[in-house]
Structures are given as C-alpha cells and as structure tokens.
Amino acid sequence: MITRRGLMLVLSSPSGAGKTTLSRRLLAEDGGVTLSVSVTTRKMRPGEVDGRDYHFIDRRRFDAMVKNDELLEYAEVFENSYGTPTAPVMAALEAGRDVLFDIDWQGTQQLRDKARNDLVSVFVLPPSIPELERRLKTRAQDDHDTILHRMSKAADEMSHWAEYDYVIVNREIEQAFADVKAILAAERLKRARQPGLYDFVRGLQAKL
C-alpha cells in the first residue's frame, strides 16, 4: 500500500449556494474525510454539541491560543472569536486523512498562507441570484432579517471567487457533489501527495 499525505479541503461559498449540504454529504459518504472543528468564544446554542459543532472555550484560552501560534486561522465576528486549532489538523494530515474546512475567504487566505502545498480550495457559486434567494427563503430557521443580511454578505463573499483553485457552479446538487468528489479523488492522485511512490517504483525497478 502506498502511503499518502492528507490534504486540506476548503469549501467556501455565499450562504445558500449549497456549501453546507455538500460538506455534510462528503463527511457522510467518504470515510477518509474529517471535519475541522473550530474553537469559538461564543455561547453554545440549543442543539449544539461541544466538540462536534465547535469547541466552546473562554476568551482567555482563545487569546492564549493566538499568542502561542496554535491556530491556523482565526477571525472576529460580532465580538465573538472563531479559530482553527493547528494540532488536530496536522495530526490528521500525517495520518493520511483529509481535513474539510467550512470557512470563508478570510479564513482561506490565512490557511493558504500557512499550508500552501496541502491546501485544495473550492469555491461554490449559485447558478443565479433568484435561485440563491429562493434557497435562503426555504430555510425555515432563518428569519427575514437574516436572509437580507446574508444576501448582502453574498456579494462580498462572491467577490473572492478568483482566489480559489476550483470553481463549481451549483446548478444541481447531484452534479455539484460529483464535482466535489472528482476534485478530491484527483487531488489524492497527485504525485506529491503519495510519498510512498518512490519506494514503490524502486521496488518495481529492482525486479526488472
């Protein structure tokens, strides 16, 4: 068996473009993919589970992690801090597991800067604005203000599409999911991600 180094897969998109659906399906169907669980200083909401949705930590611990360079990326949103702990990501990559990140363009820029060769970044676009609006409205849990806020944030998020390696236009979820799986399958076949190949080919050559 050829050993493999894991990769960091970033899916970014404006809300409503399908990123969350794609992430959930990938985690459910591909046993080689782990979700990166962020730390946050915000309060736990009903239904959330500590360690699954986030690691809920206090401000002092968060600031210490920043100071000790223990976060791959972090950001402030509405006076709450969010960040990606470095250690579990590195351990997964070393073990040949891929890590999925559900982060925005600001997080991706920080990640890209720190993990150039391990990063595979994918931007998901909606097929049209009416379709984006429709998808946001059919989410029962979001109120009118949240929808308006997300629509206005969508323009900002979308303006960063050109920083990503791959771009998927999510016209139809089955095709978009097949696209994500193809990207992952191909990236796993990159020569540089198969550090065991040298020994494998040397073994073949020895028998010729």
Next chain:
Amino acid sequence: MITRRGLMLVLSSPSGAGKTTLSRRLLAEDGGVTLSVSVTTRKMRPGEVDGRDYHFIDRRRFDAMVKNDELLEYAEVFENSYGTPTAPVMAALEAGRDVLFDIDWQGTQQLRDKARNDLVSVFVLPPSIPELERRLKTRAQDDHDTILHRMSKAADEMSHWAEYDYVIVNREIEQAFADVKAILAAERLKRARQPGLYDFVRGLQAKL
C-alpha cells in the same frame, strides 16, 4: 453557459501498464476529448488508416515542419520520425475541447516546456512486474523479442514517473479508469480553465 479552455491530457506509462486501454475508453466515453494524431515518416502498416492512426508524411515534409516550428514535440525512433502538429491542438483548446496525447516521457518533456498551463500529465504504473509481464504476454500480437524489448524499455520509462502531475497505480482497470475520469473532471473545474467565470460572477453581482 461558461466558456472553457481545453486542456492537454498526457497519459504515459511503460507498455503493458494499461495506457492504451485507458486512452481508448476515454475517447469512446467522453465526447469532449479528441486524440492528437501524430505525423510520422514511417511506412503505413496493414490495418492502419492515414489520418486516424498517424498522418503519414515524407521526410522532406517532416523536416520542413520541424524547421517551421510546426511541431509541439518530436522524436526519432529506429530511423523514423514522429511528431505532434501544433495547429490542430491549439484549435481544439481554443474551442474548449480537451486533447489526449499518447506519448512517452521525452515527448512529455517537450510538451511541458511549451504548454505549461494547459498540460495535465498522468503516469500509469503497473501494480507489479510479474503482472506487467503477464499483460505483455497475453497480447497475442507481440512476439517474444518484442516482449523482452518492452520489458527492458519499461525500466527506462518508469524512471520518469516523478515528472508527472498525477500517478495512478493500475491494479484494476475499472478503478484506474475512474481515476483518469476524476482527474479530467477536476481539471476542467480549475478556475483558470473557466475563462467565462469572470463575466458570470459579474452578472450575479449586478443583481445583488
């Protein structure tokens, strides 16, 4: 619809690793892929068709093509010359079609030098040497000397695996073919190969 620039897909491998089978299936199943037909100075063999297997040309014409820089790559094999005409490849890429090349490491090196951003290179390895030998022997059309010659050439060809973007170990042809298709699907989704994206996103932004 987002316009796309075609890519140049190179499949290289030692004889018997499965390259020809993979190429034929890809051409049969994917209407977006065209085979690059080489020019050659060697004589046509029984069963070959001019313009399908090769463009059969004379030495004078070949030398003129080299002199006029009309070939993307060329090589001399047993006093015969082989080369890839540039013009049909460029026309296909512009039209958003992908071009498949069945060439060895020497041709790939020349292609890489001329077409960096359009090139996607895949190296196919056999799972083991006994399996490689078995596959070469079950080809009814090859005599004993040809098999020995190919086995000795395999070592030379394999030593260049590290120059390729992707490496597939062909343990089982269905999986290897799925791997080739995933690489092609992913490469088509690369941002840089979708020159229509800028206008598409601008169109979305205008409606927000």
